[in-house]
Amino acid sequence: MANISAEVKAISAAMIDLRRDFHRHPELGFQEVRTAGIVAERLRSLGYTVRTGLGKTGVTGLLKGGKPGKTVLLRADIDALPIHEQTGAPYQSEHSGVMHACGHDAHTAMALAAAAILAKEAPSLAGNLFFVFQPAEELLTGAAVMLRDGALDGVRPDMGFAVHVMNRLPAGKVAVRSGAVMTSADRLEITVTGRGGHGANPHSAIDPVVATAQIISALQTLVSRETPPLKPAVLSITMLKAGTAFNIIPDTVAMEGTFRCYDAELRQALLAGLRRTAEGVAGSLRCTAAVTNEFLTPAVINDPAAATLAREAAVEIAGGDHVAEWDPLTGSDDLAYFWQQFPGCYAFVGSGRTDGSPSPANHNAKFDIDESALAIGADLLVRAARKALRTA
Numbered sequence: 001m002a003n004i005s006a007e008v009k010a011i012s013a014a015m016i017d018l019r020r021d022f023h024r025h026p027e028l029g030f031q032e033v034r035t036a037g038i039v040a041e042r043l044r045s046l047g048y049t050v051r052t053g054l055g056k057t058g059v060t061g062l063l064k065g066g067k068p069g070k071t072v073l074l075r076a077d078i079d080a081l082p083i084h085e086q087t088g089a090p091y092q093s094e095h096s097g098v099m100h101a102c103g104h105d106a107h108t109a110m111a112l113a114a115a116a117i118l119a120k121e122a123p124s125l126a127g128n129l130f131f132v133f134q135p136a137e138e139l140l141t142g143a144a145v146m147l148r149d150g151a152l153d154g155v156r157p158d159m160g161f162a163v164h165v166m167n168r169l170p171a172g173k174v175a176v177r178s179g180a181v182m183t184s185a186d187r188l189e190i191t192v193t194g195r196g197g198h199g200a201n202p203h204s205a206i207d208p209v210v211a212t213a214q215i216i217s218a219l220q221t222l223v224s225r226e227t228p229p230l231k232p233a234v235l236s237i238t239m240l241k242a243g244t245a246f247n248i249i250p251d252t253v254a255m256e257g258t259f260r261c262y263d264a265e266l267r268q269a270l271l272a273g274l275r276r277t278a279e280g281v282a283g284s285l286r287c288t289a290a291v292t293n294e295f296l297t298p299a300v301i302n303d304p305a306a307a308t309l310a311r312e313a314a315v316e317i318a319g320g321d322h323v324a325e326w327d328p329l330t331g332s333d334d335l336a337y338f339w340q341q342f343p344g345c346y347a348f349v350g351s352g353r354t355d356g357s358p359s360p361a362n363h364n365a366k367f368d369i370d371e372s373a374l375a376i377g378a379d380l381l382v383r384a385a386r387k388a389l390r391t392a
């Protein structure tokens with residue numbers, strides 16, 4: 001059994017109710033009007049100085065402690081996904097085609113619970129509490145837009161913490177890791193251009209479809225042959241658009257994909273390799289290839305000191321046997337933009353089934369969490385924040 005602190009236990013039922021309310025009313029990125037409204041109202045009622053409309057629907061809350069000191073930032077993401085929920089839960093989404101399938105409803109409820117507990121202690125705290133409720137994490141754009149809108153103006157966070165629920169980890173367990181935890185993400189677009197013609201007369205056309213097939217195969221060597229084996233990288237071509245009829249060779253083929261890695265230098269090298277390979281293979285087949293990439297987010301890198309504090313908090317709550325050092329993930333989170341501004345730790349709170357049966361994964365229409373994760377996550381935020389303020 002987890003060793004949940006009394007303050008968290010006292011509001012656990014209310015936290016679960018609030019999570020279910022958010023779950024019933026999920027909102028997509030940059031449309032989190034209802035969610036942001038509830039967050040702002042709660043923070044104000046707790047005495048926080050609230051700013052809204054940061055990155056369209058982002059909210060921040062600042063509360064100064066009784067004595068001067070450091071500033072600790074706690075961040076939650078608030079958006080949902082375009083998925084039609086199929087859990088059949090009594091608190092199932094009431095918005096058709098929109099679902100909290102990544103647990104951001106839980107993150108929002110946990111952070112608000114932490115905000116309530118820490119607000120009570122504020123008069124005796126040395127330092128400041130700063131909460132960030134970020135929109136559009138699933139679009140990997142909310143953090144950058146919040147920062148562009150000046151979310152950190154007038155605030156200098158010394159350390160930050162955030163938690164993400166994870167169904168691959170059974171409830172009761174927590175994963176904390178120092179260093180790289182989530183990859184950078186690029187969206188890729190490659191357009192291959194040839195010259196269209198009759199499908200029966202390929203010699204009088206220049207076929208971009210055959211060139212595309214070879215480009216996709218050749219791109220596999222970027223990871224298998226050009227990436228150091230001990231450095232992770234993922235390149236996936238996920239969309240292909242070409243052609244209008246069975247007997248027409250099209251002028252162009254458009255592909256999209258995603259590219260993830262940890263190492264900024266490796267990222268640059270592989271992007272250059274991507275261009276070289278696509279253009280070179282296309283050229284050898286008389287086509288041209290235009291490659292563009294949209295840099296969505298850098299990698300999430302946890303600070304060693306912040307990770308130590310988060311791990312201490314996790315061990316106090318879950319017990320040492322239940323705190324895992326986890327492999328880095330190949331998913332991405334634009335929390336990375338915040339961690340570039342100040343040291344932080346992103347911890348993963350187990351929310352999966354505890355009977356050994358597999359839980360539906362994050363982003364699945366049947367995704368739901370073991371709600372005991374809420375108390376653990378909220379307690380982790382509270383304890384980590386207290387520790388960060390105490391460290392001189």
Ligand SMILES: [Zn+2]
Nearest residue numbers: 102138362363
């Ligand atoms: Zn997600």
Ligand SMILES: [Zn+2]
Nearest residue numbers: 102103104164
């Ligand atoms: Zn998520």
